Amino acid sequence: MTGPAPPSHRWIRLIEPACTSCMICARECPSWCISIDSHTEPISDLPPTARERTRNVLDRFAIDWSLCMYCGICVEECPYDALEWVGDLTQPESSRELLVQEMVQPPSDAK
Amino acid sequence: MTEVLPEDWLAEVESLKADGFDYFDWLGCVDEIGRRDCLRVVLVVRNVGHEAEPRTLSCSLPRDDPRIDTVSDVFAGAAWHEREVAELFGVEFVGGDHRRLLLNPEFEGTPLRKDQVLAARAGMNWPGAKEPGETEASPGRRRLVPPGVPDPVVWGDRDASQPLADPAEVAESAVGGRVRWRRT
Numbered sequence: 001m002t003g004p005a006p007p008s009h010r011w012i013r014l015i016e017p018a019c020t021s022c023m024i025c026a027r028e029c030p031s032w033c034i035s036i037d038s039h040t041e042p043i044s045d046l047p048p049t050a051r052e053r054t055r056n057v058l059d060r061f062a063i064d065w066s067l068c069m070y071c072g073i074c075v076e077e078c079p080y081d082a083l084e085w086v087g088d089l090t091q092p093e094s095s096r097e098l099l100v101q102e103m104v105q106p107p108s109d110a111k
Numbered sequence: 112m113t114e115v116l117p118e119d120w121l122a123e124v125e126s127l128k129a130d131g132f133d134y135f136d137w138l139g140c141v142d143e144i145g146r147r148d149c150l151r152v153v154l155v156v157r158n159v160g161h162e163a164e165p166r167t168l169s170c171s172l173p174r175d176d177p178r179i180d181t182v183s184d185v186f187a188g189a190a191w192h193e194r195e196v197a198e199l200f201g202v203e204f205v206g207g208d209h210r211r212l213l214l215n216p217e218f219e220g221t222p223l224r225k226d227q228v229l230a231a232r233a234g235m236n237w238p239g240a241k242e243p244g245e246t247e248a249s250p251g252r253r254r255l256v257p258p259g260v261p262d263p264v265v266w267g268d269r270d271a272s273q274p275l276a277d278p279a280e281v282a283e284s285a286v287g288g289r290v291r292w293r294r295t
Contacts (some may be wrong), residue, residue, distance in 0.1 A: 020243070027287070032139030040244035053211070056244040 011086040012060050012068075012075060014103040018082035021056040025074035025083060027109035034074060035100075036060065058104055065090045066099040112153075118171050122181040124154065128185055132156040132166050135186035140196040143171070143223045144282045150177045150200055150224075154189075157256040171203060174224075174278070181207030199223040226278035228266055228285060229259030258287030 021038035037060035043053050075083045093099050115123045136155040143149050149171040157165040172179060177225075181204040183190035193204045194212040202267040203219035220227055237257040256262060265276045 011272055022243050023239060023241060026241075027257075029239070032235070035238045036241070038244050053246070057241075 006087055008087045009072065009085050010068065011090050012063060013084050013086045014106060015063070015082045015084060017028040018080045019058050019061065020082075022079070023059045023095055024077055024079065026055075028073050028077045029068045030071065030073065031069050035062045035063040035064070062100050063103065064070075064100045066096050081089050101104065112169050115168050117170055117172060117179050120152075120168070120265075121182060123124070124156070124182045124185050127156050127168070128167055131158045131161065135188050136165060138182075138189050138192035140200045140202060140223070141198045142200065142282075144174065144225050147171070148174050148279070150181055150202060150203060151198065152177075152283040154182065156186075177247070178205055179185055179203075182206050183207055224278075225282035226285070227233065227259075228261060228281065232257055233260045233267055244275045245252065249282050254291055255289055256285075256287060259284040259285055279288075 021036060023036060025066075026032075026034040026036050036058070038056045038058050040054040041057045043055055046053065072085065075085060090099075113123070134157040136157050138154045141151045141153065144152050150173075152170045152172060154168045156166050156168075157163075159188075177200070179202065181190070181193055183193060183204075184206070184263065190208050191212070193207050194210065195207070196202050197204055197207070198211055198214050199221060200223055214222070219295060239257060240255050261267070261276070261281050265280055265284045269276065
C-alpha cells in the first residue's frame with residue numbers, strides 16, 4: 001500500500017458517443033439533476049431494400065451540480081457505460097444557473 | 112426472528128436481557144403495505160460475551176393505530192430509535208419519549224410509510240418524464256410519473272366526490288413508471 005488512492009468520485013463525465021438518449025439516468029436520478037433533450041432522425045445509409053429506421057440523436061445533456069448529490073446511481077445504471085467518474089473537482093460558479101453544466105457541445109455550424 | 116404480540120413485547124425484551132442478551136443493537140420498522148395491512152417493528156439484541164447468534168424480535172402493528180410499549184426503560188439507547196420510528200412511521204411508543212428527533216415540529220406526515228406522497232414532486236417538471244427521442248414538437252403518447260408520485264387517477268386527478276384512494280393503492284402506484292390506462 002502506498003498511501004490513499006487518488007480521488008476519483010468528484011465529477012461525472014458524459015461519454016457522448018456511447019449515449020443512446022435512453023433516459024434511464026434521468027429517471028433513476030433521485031435528485032432530478034439530469035436533463036436530456038433528444039430527437040429521432042432517419043438512418044440514411046441503409047441498403048435500398050431495408051425499411052426506414054430511425055435513431056435517437058442527443059441534443060442536450062446537462063447536469064445541475066447544485067442538485068447533484070454525487071450518489072453515482074446514474075453511472076451505475078447506464079447500460080451503455082456512457083457516464084463515468086472523474087477525479088477533477090466540479091467548477092465553482094458565482095450563480096446557481098451557472099452550475100448547470102452542458103455536456104453536449106452544440107454543433108459549431110448550423111446545418 | 113421471533114414474532115411477538117404487542118402485549119408481550121416489553122416482557123419478551125426484558126426476558127432476553129435477563130438471558131444475557133444485554134447489548135441492544137438496533138430497533139427499526141418496516142411498512143408491510145401491499146403484503147399485510149401492518150407495520151412491523153423489529154428489534155435486535157446481542158449477547159456480546161458469548162458467541163450466541165443475535166436475537167431478532169418482530170411485532171406487527173395495525174397501520175391505522177400502531178401502538179407498542181417502549182423498551183427504553185430496559186435499554187436506554189432504544190429511546191433514540193423509538194423516536195425515529197415514531198416520527199417516520201407514526202408508531203406510538205407508550206411510555207416513551209414523544210419529542211421530535213429529526214423532523215421540523217411543523218412537519219405533518221410519516222415520511223417512511225410507503226403511501227406517503229411526495230406532493231412537491233407532483234407539481235414539478237420531472238426531467239425523466241420524456242421518452243427517448245421525444246421533443247416538444249412531437250410529444251410522446253405515454254406518460255410517466257416519478258417515484259413517490261402516485262398515478263394521477265389514484266391521487267391528484269381523482270374525482271373529488273369519490274372517497275380517498277386506499278393507502279395500499281397509493282403505495283402501489285407511487286413506485287414510479289407508466290401511468291395506467293383506465294377506461295371510464
